[in-house]
Amino acid sequence: MRFSALRVFAEAIRGHKGWKPLWRNPDPQPAYDYVIVGGGGHGLATAYYLANTFRQSRIAVLEKGWLGSGNIGRNTTIIRSNYLLPGNEPFYEFSMKLWEGLEQAFNFNAMVSQRGILNLFHSDGQRDAYRRRGNAMLLAGADAELLDREQVRAMAPFLNFDNARFPIKGGLLQRRAGTARHDGVAWGYARGADMAGVDLIQNCEVTGFRIEGGRIRGVETSRGPIAAGKVGVAVAGSSSRVMAAAGLRLPIESHVLQAFVSEGLKPTIPGVITFGAGHFYVSQSDKGGLVFGGDPDGYNSYAQRGNLPVVEDVAESGMALMPMIGRARLLRIWGGIMDMSMDGSPIIDRTPVEGLYLNAGWCYGGFKATPASGYAFAHLMATDTPHDTARFYRLDRFARGHVIDEKGVGPTPNLH
Ligand SMILES: Cc1cc2nc3c(=O)[nH]c(=O)nc-3n(C[C@H](O)[C@H](O)[C@H](O)COP(=O)(O)OP(=O)(O)OC[C@H]3O[C@@H](n4cnc5c(N)ncnc54)[C@H](O)[C@@H]3O)c2cc1C
Numbered sequence: 001m002r003f004s005a006l007r008v009f010a011e012a013i014r015g016h017k018g019w020k021p022l023w024r025n026p027d028p029q030p031a032y033d034y035v036i037v038g039g040g041g042h043g044l045a046t047a048y049y050l051a052n053t054f055r056q057s058r059i060a061v062l063e064k065g066w067l068g069s070g071n072i073g074r075n076t077t078i079i080r081s082n083y084l085l086p087g088n089e090p091f092y093e094f095s096m097k098l099w100e101g102l103e104q105a106f107n108f109n110a111m112v113s114q115r116g117i118l119n120l121f122h123s124d125g126q127r128d129a130y131r132r133r134g135n136a137m138l139l140a141g142a143d144a145e146l147l148d149r150e151q152v153r154a155m156a157p158f159l160n161f162d163n164a165r166f167p168i169k170g171g172l173l174q175r176r177a178g179t180a181r182h183d184g185v186a187w188g189y190a191r192g193a194d195m196a197g198v199d200l201i202q203n204c205e206v207t208g209f210r211i212e213g214g215r216i217r218g219v220e221t222s223r224g225p226i227a228a229g230k231v232g233v234a235v236a237g238s239s240s241r242v243m244a245a246a247g248l249r250l251p252i253e254s255h256v257l258q259a260f261v262s263e264g265l266k267p268t269i270p271g272v273i274t275f276g277a278g279h280f281y282v283s284q285s286d287k288g289g290l291v292f293g294g295d296p297d298g299y300n301s302y303a304q305r306g307n308l309p310v311v312e313d314v315a316e317s318g319m320a321l322m323p324m325i326g327r328a329r330l331l332r333i334w335g336g337i338m339d340m341s342m343d344g345s346p347i348i349d350r351t352p353v354e355g356l357y358l359n360a361g362w363c364y365g366g367f368k369a370t371p372a373s374g375y376a377f378a379h380l381m382a383t384d385t386p387h388d389t390a391r392f393y394r395l396d397r398f399a400r401g402h403v404i405d406e407k408g409v410g411p412t413p414n415l416h
Helices: 005-013 041-052 089-106 124-139 149-155 182-195 236-244 308-321 323-327 370-383
Strands: 031-037 059-062 117-121 145-148 170-174 199-201 206-212 215-221 226-233 252-264 272-275 280-284 289-293 330-341 347-350 356-360
Touching: 031 041, 031 215, 041 059, 041 182, 041 356, 041 370, 059 226, 089 124, 089 182, 089 370, 117 124, 117 149, 124 145, 124 170, 145 149, 149 170, 182 199, 182 370, 226 236, 226 370, 236 252, 236 330, 236 356, 252 308, 272 308, 280 308, 289 308, 308 323, 347 370, 356 370
Parallel strands: 031 059, 031 226, 059 199, 117 272, 226 356
Antiparallel strands: 117 170, 145 170, 206 215, 215 226, 252 289, 252 330, 272 280, 280 289, 347 356
């Protein structure tokens, strides 16, 4: 079933009776060549590229809940490639390029909207840092513009330019950045993988790994054992718990991050705006709600809900940046569990167990990485060589000292 304007029109005339489910609901087979653990964005994208780009078959995605029930359906939908370090920027720019052709590639409306991201700066030192970041982006083939205070004012006149404590001095703008509908991305990849023959198996929790002689042989699940030639784990906030079952201790802590959505307002915010003097970022959904967030809760947790001190902190930052937000009523808050790595950068690598691969450590920036992460993980699993843009995301870099510390805050996961 392909989607097109003609198809929507034809279905409207027929009373929408011809739409079919987006994917099958198969029972697990006894054995697969590839098993992907985790039906979030990264797991589904991996299966999609394994089948469609790398032409592999006999693939299953095992998801303990329903597809998209994790962070892929809980994030604040920001996509961007405004990174500084050479270990990161080419990877995120690769992801940005995949976003730009994604909806045509998987024939699904993921509402990719390149309305730009504006990172505000509030001091001369911060301007220098953003100028450097912008230059690094340009060198990697991304787009970047440094705006002065009046250019920012023309773009976002509602910001608090008179705040003596956090004066807005300008901003780093990436026009190709923006937002995408998070669960639409999961559904698009799921549908594309299913159409290529991937079995998407929901309500199937992986509870253990069958490892013989240092090699993976399969997984134990809540729906029985499944044999597998290769197993890729992409379970985000559950990474440390799941990999512990394979005998691995990861350089990852799990923390909660909350997201906030206001009641619907008239179009106000042109793109994504981030506050440089506190941790606060905001955009506006197509339905009109202000979508915003800030720091993670300051403790380790596997709960998909947060606490009130962060609500207060995020509200304070929002008020400092754009006092008009105080007039909007908050509609919804939720939390997701994030796999915070020790340097804030991800891991896409083999593990010491032959045939077992790991995709983890996305912190709260993994949504924008979904296409590149899936592509690079599929590349690694299919060819046993890392994708060029992901070659620094090694599991042993923490032992070797080759960390990719984008923020320069050291091994303090909740600060990345
Ligand atoms: C509030 C919030 C806001 C965010 N905002 C942004 C943003 O604006 N931009 C951005 O780039 N990133 C953002 N992120 C981060 C981003 O959402 C994550 O990094 C990314 O979604 C993680 O990858 P995933 O989609 O595969 O994870 P998930 O969707 O969490 O997928 C992992 C899946 O594994 C499943 N699973 C776990 N254990 C097992 C098991 N034992 N067996 C089988 N399945 C299992 C889970 O049920 C889950 O469905 C945000 C995150 C949160 C929580």
